[in-house]
Amino acid sequence: MRFIREPLIALLCLLGLFLAGAGPAHAGPYEDALTGFTGDSYSDTAAAIDAVAASGHPLAATVIGALQERRLHFSAAAKKVFYADKAGTLHDAATGQPAAGEPPADLAMVRVNNRLRRSIDAALGSLTLMSPDAWRRYEAAQAVFKSRDEAALPALDQAIAKETDAGVKRALEQAWASIVLNQAGASAADKLTAVQLIRERGDQDAVGILSALPAEAAQPVRKAAEDAIAAIKGELALWEVAQNLWYGLSLGSVLLLAAIGLAITFGVMGVINMAHGEMVMLGAYTTFAVQEVIRTHNPALFGYSLAIAIPLAFLVAGIVGIAIERCVIRFLYGRPLETLLATWGLSLMLQQAVRSIFGPTNREVGAPSWMSGAFQIGHLNITYNRLWIIVFALLVFALLLALLRYTRLGLEMRAVTQNRPMAAAMGIRTNRIDALTFGLGSGIAGIAGVALSQIDNVSPNLGQGYIIDSFMVVVFGGVGNLWGTLLGAFSLGIANKFLEPYAGAVLGKIAILVLIILFIQKRPRGLFALKGRAVES
């Protein structure tokens, strides 16, 4: 693909960026190229992108930008191309003027596929290398780095000479290096500089560029490239340990969220609650319902939807929990087998109820913008949603701990679970405390559902996937000890993530289960065994 043959043309394109929308109409290659978009065929569109980019017309960047953002339309009958601006107004692509009169009846969007998207990125990359906006220049440099298009070299040379921002300059130089390495005619000295520049980049893309070095490259260049690959791989291996640790923390936080409610109902109260996963599911469906209401009534609030869902999910799951405790579980205290069967039956009923009300298919829970995407620390890739879930899990843990430690309700809960007759003798209504404790555990599971809706399917089966893991965490950490649950969740998460790259996801999970079985053999009461009177009961 060739876009820009002369720097002069490149300059013209840039002018176009500033003048976009007011460009004068020339009859010429640009107008001819535009008709390519009206064919509704991928190969015509590909040719049109190349021709428009090469035409140097002031509107070229605007039109290709519109194509990228799916705002480019065509009318096959009138053989005309239109682009919609950000506000949605149609403009004639040939002149840049707003389209007069009614839009044509057969107006359709220009379709693109992956191959075209790559051409678009490459074309836009070379067209926007000198955009006034530093971020766009940086993006353009990245696009050229990926496309490795030789035709962009002159524009790149110019851009590097003019660049003042150090970060953008580095990106531009790396783009230059990636092209030079692939170029047949480049001098060995240039290639060595290029290897050095790519070496400084030091990430996996750099390894990719270096290992794709053409076989006919001179010996010293190849040697330098191999050394650079080895060095980068060495560094990346270290980063990988950090990355695994991060993944482990993230998995651990999910396990903690799922298990922390169970740590109350099973850990503190001793109820084997198989319907725990369904409380998580109810929380996730509450999130869905909240987002649905917000979408239809007040879309502006969408960014806050999760914050609104948290208290509601707590209430919904908590109330269902209290109802379950009052109607079923209170008759079964001290009969673990019956409780297990009854709660398991309840879990099936809750699943089927949700299936009948909301349908068996997955429901879409959107992510607010502050939870999408990722950022880099060195070569550590951290996704926002995982980061927030870790923060959230720790926050919930801290709140729960504070509640048990510093509030009257917490005091009474501890009193009832430690010595029921004595607590009753002191005037605590143990029945009420039982219901509230179970409601608290269930409510916290509901809160976990809000977080899990961000990373998992919101379907009636959501809870099933977490129930085994939750029990594993609570038993491993030591029944009745919140700190044990915290430590258990994170150690299981990290162990899992360090095993996974070697053993694979399936074997990794099996290995973890075997380890837990061995551990429980050695320490039947988990990491933190309760001591004292509670043990005997």
Place this chain on the structure above:
Amino acid sequence: MMNEIYLYVRRLLVCACVLAVFTAQSAFGADTIKVGILHSLSGTMAISETTLKDVMLMLIEDQNKKGGLLGKKLEPVVVDPASNWPLFAEKARELISKDKVSAVFGCWTSVSRKSVLPVFKELNSILFYPVQYEGEESERNVFYTGAAPNQQAIPAVDYLMKEEKVQRWVLAGTDYVYPRTTNKILEAYLKAKGVAASDIMINSTPFGHSDWQTIVAEIKKFGSAGKKTAVVSTINGDANVPFYKELGNQGVKATDIPVVAFSVGEEELAGLDTKPLLGHLAAWNYFQSIKDTSNDAFIKQWHAFTKNPKRVTNDPMEAHYIGFKMWVKAVEKVKSTDPDKVIAALPGIEAPNLTGGMSKMLPNHHITKPVFIGEVRADGQFDVVWKTPGLVPGDAWSDFLPGSKDLTGDWVKLKCGNYNTATKKCGGSG
């Protein structure tokens, strides 16, 4: 929201009424032809199978409006095997021996099909199986209207190789029989095409896997070897949403590493924010977005039947559509619902598919289908970017596995599902 709840309630009521009418009918008329519907309406597989039950009810209702079959009304018998494999066999037995159904449309997972197989052989009935599967089977009592691997996986890989110039392959799948066999076939196929073993990465994950961080990072690493890389995904339904979310979050774009999926269709995308998925691919024999008069009519009918203009259609639904039409034609041809006669009549029967072609039942009990590659659009539908020039005949036994390349299924001339062309014997590779 309220509107939607109202719709659900109304749908429930309609279902209840329909069922009530049918039970009332069965009390009166012995003069109906019964059709069994064996799809899970509860449990994990309900997510996929409930839709197929609905589409069968719609097809039967439509046939009854046209006057039924052989002058009799068709009567659907719906049972719920509850995603429980042994229960599938039990319910199949109940349908055939107690309800005396003439044919059964059902099953989704391969394990459920394997579970009911002995029942259908023993009681000599007919099963129409509508889902893409791993192949390696051709039974007298089963008609496979979904895709065999050569009708989905192999064309998809060909597309990536030719159009996207892919040289490195990640075969990612859930850990059960369909992905494992498909990946084995694909691995053998890729190696036959000259792909080095070091350029193939096979990855299995448990059912419902939800933490994809490590695997997506590994795919990224595998894809940075300087060669164009693609992921061929046989990841099962529920695990897909977190997988695609993680791809989006870690910034893996379709332009860098495209993912072509064999289990992700319109229905699965309905629960997903599709923005991070733009440009990822799926290979099917049908897409809702395909413009064809029969497809338009089908979608319209589906929306009217479900009273929900947002309900999507998908590939297994089309498979049931084709299978049902074929069964109706075969019954009309022999003027009987006797299983032996219908089984003998079905091979050679042609029925229109929804993409403008004519599918034909083959002697190996598979059908001919076109193969489409679609790219995910922002609205959860697919843009067809490629299709096979004609219809592809389904191949029961893969040519790329050592154990099955000599086998062939032919119930017309050879009367054998696993005839060995090397030893000239019926009875598999042994």
